[in-house]
Amino acid sequence: MSTTPRLTALDALHRSLGATMTDFAGWDMPLRYASERDEHNAVRTRAGLFDLSHMGEITVTGPGAVALLNHALVGNIGTVSVGRARYTMICAEDGGILDDLIVYRLQEEEYMVVANAGNAQLVLDTITERAAGFDAEVRDDRDAYALLAVQGPESAAILASVTDADLDGLKYYAGLPGTVAGVPALIARTGYTGEDGFELFVAPAQAEELWKALTGAGASRGLIPCGLSCRDTLRLEAGMPLYGHELTTSLTPFDAGLGRIVKFEKEGDFVGRKALEAAAERAETAPPRKLVGLVAEGRRVPRAGFQVVADGQVVGEVTSGAPSPTLGKPIAMAYVDAAHAAPGTTGVAVDIRGTHEPYEVVALPFYKRQK
């Protein structure tokens, strides 16, 4: 791997704003601009603006595009209508999760697959490889897009002030082409914060212009720039899985509690079907460890990899943990044995550097917005 970090089109702007930068999957990304807690709270109560240009876009076009995606991914892409999006996964032959994805159907025969930054090359290579025999073209569009996200309860009002696009008609998990502050954009009502919000895919050359327009339009409604640090606490509160933490190649979607996104009934064969059928059966007969929420009674923060213990036995492992700004307590997601997975289970603790800190088992998510 190259040791020179990749820079987004907004890099100079982030530095001028005084952002603390961090390496993320080979990209130099803003971790936070000032206080990550303030940024988190801005998204929960007002709005935040994120640069997510490290995400990987892959365009799939052609008469065989849908058949290719149905073969390559575990979801049923055939039932996604034009202008809608779907959360899905790409799995290995053995059922292990290679990445979780959002697929947007932009046209009758055009789809955009958005992969996590750290997996983008693998996803691109895998879909390209699986395209053999299909009448479809797979295009690497990572350099074609910068991605800005406006998230939070004020995001619709802010966006509406700079676009003529019909935002009221744009449902959650939908996307349509439009113009925002004069910049052509794919406007999608998606996000990773647990709030209402929009993701705007634009040409990198116009990213800065759009950022400034959004900052201007949002200032009176309390919009502030936000970094990856608060994005992580926001998604954790919302109980959303993160690749490399809750999702890995050693887990199938069924192990991750996301078996419902695997569509066995769809037309044609798909990569991983056999292994996933077995995993589905295993999940029925011998439930695997279950992904649960943990809420601390104390103030020490559980981190990924820490052991969950009960009665002196290891019963699970933390996959993500952080102090929750909204709850005011440390929270974590963890895979735990079925016997300790029920919400309200007592006597569970996390081993934090040798000390067993008591935790309460709760249902996910920790936070759900009022609609």
Add this chain to the structure above:
Amino acid sequence: MSNPQQLRYSKEHEWLSAVEDGVATVGITEHAANALGDVVFAQLPEVGDTVTAGETCGELESTKSVSDLYSPVTGEVTASNQDVVDDPSLVNSAPFEGGWLFKVRVAEEPKDLLSADEYTEFSGN
């Protein structure tokens, strides 16, 4: 960011006040507080504990990580800042003032503590 001239500094980013009646105050620098991010939990040495220069005596936990707290001097702890235990964000908002961490009756101090200017050069700001 400026590092107060009257303090001395360790390479582990603690500051040490002037010794008065044998006792000095210890905290972490603004540079260190900024690097940590929002501090959410502080485990400080307790009154009566003996701390040793260059060795860990507590921990500071932030949103993304946990860092060991080192003592810049050797001695006995005479006070521990309960305000910081109750509201760890004081470490971020006032690292050189209300966010002090503990006081220590100095028995011995290392010779390599830095002046404000030396620390500014060492830390890059």
